[in-house]
Amino acid sequence: MSDYIIETSGLTKSFKGFTAVNGVDLRIRRGAIHALIGPNGAGKTTCFNLITKFLEPSEGRILYKGEDITRMKPADIARLGMVRSFQISATFPHLTVLENVRVALQRPLGTAFFFWRSETSLDGLNDRAMQLLDEVGLAEFAGAQAASLSYGRKRALELATTVALDPEVLLLDEPTSGMGREDIERITSLIKRVAVNRTILMVEHNLSVVSELSDRITVLARGQILAEGSYLEVSSNPEVVDAYMGSGHA
Amino acid sequence: MKRTDINTAGGSPAQGPGRFNSSTILYLVLLALALVAPAVLYPIFLVKVLCVALFALAFNLLIGYGGLLSFGHAMFFGGASYITGHAMLVWGWPTELGILVGVVFSTLLGVVAGLIAIRRQGIYFAMVTLALAQMVYFIFLQMPFTGGEDGIQNVPRRAVFGFIDIANDTTLYYVVLTIFVFGFLFIYRTIHSPFGQVLKAIRENEDRATSLGYHTTRFKLLAFVLSAGLAGLAGATKVVVFQIATLTDVTWQMSGEVVLMTLVGGLGTVFGPVVGAAIIITMQDYLATFGEWVLVIQGVTFVIMVSLFRRGVVGEIAALINRVR
Amino acid sequence: MPDIVDRSVHDGRLALKVVDLNAWYGESHVLHGMSFDIREGEVVTLLGRNGAGKSTTMRSIMGMLPTRKGSIIFNGKEMISMPSHHIAREGIGYVPEERGIFSSLNVQENLELPPVLKKGGLSTQEVYVLFPALLERRNSQGTKLSGGEQQMLAIARILRTGVKFLLLDEPTEGLAPVIVQQIGGIIHTLKERGYTILLVEQNFRFASTVADRHYVVEDGKIVDRIMNADIASSTEKLRGYLGV
Amino acid sequence: QSPGISGDVVKIGVLNDRSSFQSDLAGVGSEVAARIAAAEVGNKVLGKPVEIIAADMQNKPDVATSIARSWFDTDGVDMIADNQLSSAALAVQELAKQRGKITISVSSATTRLNGDSCSPTGFKWSYDTHSAAAATASAVVKQGGKDWFFLTSDYTFGHTLEEQTSKVVVDLGGRVLGAARHPMGSSDFGSYLLTAQASGAKIIGLANGGTDTINSVKQGREFGLTAGGDVSFAGLAMFITDIHGIGLEAAQGMLLSTSFYWDRDEKSREFAKKFAAEMGRMPTMVHAGVYSGVRHYLRAVEAAGTDDGPTVAAKMKELPVDDLTIQGARIPQNGRVFHDMYLVRVKKPEESTGPWDYYDVIATIPAKDAFLSFEESGCKL
Amino acid sequence: MPMLFGQLTLGLINGAFYALLSLGLAVIFGLLNVVNFVHGTQYMLGALFAWMLLHYLGIPYWGALLLAPVGVGLVGAVIEVTLLRRLYSVDHLYGMLLTFGLVLIIEGFFRWLYGASGMPYSNPLPGGTNLGFMFAPNYRLWVVVFSVAVCFGVWYLIERTKLGSYLRAAIERPDLVQAFGINVPRMITLTYAFGAALAGLAGVLAAPIYQVNPLMGSNLIIVVFAVVVIGGMGSIMGAIVTGFGLGIIEGLTKMIYSEASNTIIFVIMAIVLLIKPAGLFGSQK
């Protein structure tokens, strides 16, 4: 079996004549933390949407563990163990924080269609849910409605929900954006912890987070791969500095 | 997008044993009241309330918990009543089989309509269901067996299981109450089930639910079909009670009425639809002697309701209790 | 609340003075007596942890919260009970967090939505020169833009209105470092042109490159005020407040 | 059979629609008509008071049946009058049959009430689909209107009217050149009128009702169909309130049949005067029918000495109907009152002396031509 | 053949009518997102006001054409300010319940006042023009010309001025649009009143051909909703084009299978929504 858990070849997406992603060959090594960076509008989120099949690719193929998933449905991708978070916070606003996490935890039980079964059958998941909330610093909000959380906390909740599925591959779209330092640190260490035995592909603009976490970095610009390598390699690439990092990071 | 002010008063999981007990007691008290009700109130009125309330409950399952506004639920309600009526009158089927065939019909219709409608969201979903219901209306209007505006008349009330004589109104009441309680428990369990949890999550944020690995359309379809089947159960039962099946029950106004009942009682609350149905049926039947003012009084009630008690009767009471706590 | 004596680097006119501001979301009391002020031409940031009440402060200033108490004086005028559109017309521009791009409008329509309130704003052409990425996407639906592009659009559309007092809620959130630099440059330019800016920032490093002063918000109150010049000596304190 | 008056009161319920399209032709007026009838006997029979109650069934059959049920079961109502909407009327009549109570249907037009669904205690006054068809058609054809086209409401009511009228027209040597079936509540009839015009028909039979009829006539005028006078509308189910709503300008020259016209004779004017004193307008044939039905019912109670349904019903069939609106009519076993109908032509505006002066009575249609006989009705009693 | 032409022309004429009627609803339902059940009633009020103006004040049709819509607009403004306004932040269903209540009240009141069979209103432009293949009533020709002019005017006002952007944005985030300095509440009141006035205008146009009665609008609303949805919510052009198109299709249906002429629109709606989820002219979210 190949070393790469995700491989794309010639991945392309155009919207009415505008090509957002253009022939991207991405290879994500099993067990790695792989960062996708690039200027705004480079096509990072679109890549995520393509890989998780929230968008249909215009061209190209996507392999997951060597298997072609180009024609699969998004929910099935998640079931294969590849779960994403969203760039703009996506919670279930009128469910409680605890329930938000539990919705993710309950999927592997396989009882999701059991309309005849009592929901107390889900109570067994509460401990695990609380543990996850604790890890992102939301334990004290467990009973609150997700809608009433501040923006940063919604992001944390979303991460907890994603991790709850215990996926093999996590795709995190700007996990720390909108967070305070303290939370960033907490989230960074959480990502580090969950990364054990998992593969993470993340989009992130916070370079200190990127440099701290990632094993490998792909830089996208205008829908194409501009550079790839370790943080050091990438950050010393003048093209990347020019297009993305700016003089402050050279 | 606007924030949806859907009340989740009855939707949150019962936390802790105390809460569970108090609500169990509440249900038992209500059941006891229902058992003695025919001594006080006219049984046929009660039976009608139960039938329509069951219809409203079915509708509420879809909107209150699935976030799907169907504007064509009359096709299941009225459709089942035609089928049941025909089966019992022309084919001479026994009551329980007649009701069953009505439910089967509406469930199958629910699958077909659901497969078509479920692909659209929000107002478009409502409009597709409306369109389908109008087509079903047209078909029933054109089919000879429905008797046009005369309807199917004189549907017999045959003894249930061959020995429970429902010609007697009080007996009939208990039979219908049994059906209603069955329907109610069914819905209650559905809402408070693992399925119900996912359904609520989908209502809240469908993309997110998909990304967690849920095939959201399948959940919505199942909710739609369950709701259609229960609406059919309500319609089939109503035929047995009133012994007629008419076009009125398949019109869009009927679809609209169930929306009103649910709102008046309290959207997304467990008891809301029941209370709403009771209020509207009471208005229709008891205010009928106010002559031409029935509808105006109804209108004034709606306006006041929306302006002052938006959460619906049950929703407002629940909010009041919460505040007192 | 520690008594904070105002010692501004600017001796310009007082632009905004907030005194004992309280605000509620429904029943929940979020701001507990905010007091601070900004002089004309200053760039001031509100720092604080998630949920401290920074965005709420901005929304209160804009009159977007139904219940608020206290006093908000802008250019000498009391605004606490003004409706939101009057506040805007007094000359305040607002860039909300989560950007507030309208999905039913395309980029150009989004850009041209806020009415021009004062002379001296950027023209649409100038905006496109400043943000070329928007020019390219000007006919696509507003919310189809990438996160960062949306942020640019949210800032750009306020610059068109010509108001000289801006409330920017996390303007660098989700932006590529180059763009963050660019925004820093824009803020500097605006400052030179005499704009007054209240900024909410999580990115402290960025804040320190543009701001004159910082207020620290905790639990809906101002708990400290730090001059940008004193920043080096205040790192300990800040670490305590923000976990920096 | 318990002689005497149940509950010491003769209770009459007037059940009809008071809130929607049909509320003018029946509605509150039916209650008023019933009261006029009761007042004629001093609101007392056999020394017991006559009480009249009324309810709005809102055009919903299940509301009608549940009101009827509770009237019979808990309120001691002895007779239900008017009984609108065929589905509701059939159900209420069946219910009354089971309970041994009397129904006097007036507004609902279906002949099934006295045909396959007839009841020993169910009566029908005034027009029905057969009278509308047969009376109007035979009279019109005799006047020379031989080439027909139908505007038919796509409802059993409309189909029945069309079918029965066509039969009469063809039997009398006329021709049916076509029909357009439109859904109930279509607002625009232009297309159908064009088709009608193209067919070359001289008589356009309106096998529809209410607003549809009104709109057909109004637009017929607009399209210049009826202006020349060579094409006429024949209203199969029209009431004087419809003419009032259309206005003579547009309605002039129409032919229609009615069981009552207020300005026909001294007696009808007397009833109309009493009615107008209450309602401020003239009664329709439905109002007259309710009045006549209630009047006859009270006379039968008096004669039978009881308000027991089957007994009274038998009495009603024995006695001739005789009141301000109908004189000397008989009621066969199926409960269909055999009274005369009238063919009227709508006046021109200049011929009319004022509101409600709308008709010229041009022929009297004897009952045997207007209604199905007991044998023809298909009633098995 | 002349028959077909006649029917097509007639369909077009009726379509003009649908277009005008859906226009007001497109403004209210499409732009304000209010499920305005009272729209049919506002149409009825237009016709009724025209009749009242004539009957009580002797003001003829041409005066009513201006005054009656203004009157209906004022009624609309009052409804918006006193009742509807508080419902924008909650689910649309509540607006529907409210406006449905208003339908019952207003219709009930006028039915009590004037009865259900209505009152005569005579044709201000009697006679007709022979088009060769058909006799076209003059009044209908006037309706077509006038509706087309009004439709175009409204389209221009909303699509070609900034009003449309303001409205669409205000539906998404009223608080934010207001924070940009736009008096959102007043704008919405005026828009609602304008939509109501358009319904009233359609009512005045209808008075000479359709029966003026208090219930004349009650069955219309559902069809007009369908027109707006098929056209694409929020699209003024969509409402206009669909209105005309529906008139023609309905006319053809009346020729071929007239029983289905009311149902055809729902068949079309279902098909359109399945193929183009946001309607013919709607932009997809």
Ligand SMILES: Nc1ncnc2c1ncn2[C@@H]1O[C@H](COP(=O)(O)OP(=O)(O)OP(=O)(O)O)[C@@H](O)[C@H]1O
């Ligand atoms: N559904 C869509 N329709 C049209 N254009 C789109 C769509 N989705 C994305 N785009 C365009 O594709 C380009 C890439 O967008 P994408 O969201 O992938 O950028 P990104 O790299 O994630 O940027 P950011 O870091 O700012 O989030 C952008 O220019 C965006 O406007």
Ligand SMILES: Nc1ncnc2c1ncn2[C@@H]1O[C@H](COP(=O)(O)OP(=O)(O)OP(=O)(O)O)[C@@H](O)[C@H]1O
């Ligand atoms: N719409 C709302 N309803 C109820 N409570 C809210 C709402 N928005 C915010 N809050 C609460 O108000 C408090 C202050 O929130 P605010 O958004 O002002 O924080 P913030 O300082 O901007 O945080 P962040 O950096 O995460 O954006 C938080 O406790 C939050 O949970």
Ligand SMILES: [Mg+2]
């Ligand atoms: Mg992105």
Ligand SMILES: [Mg+2]
């Ligand atoms: Mg904030």
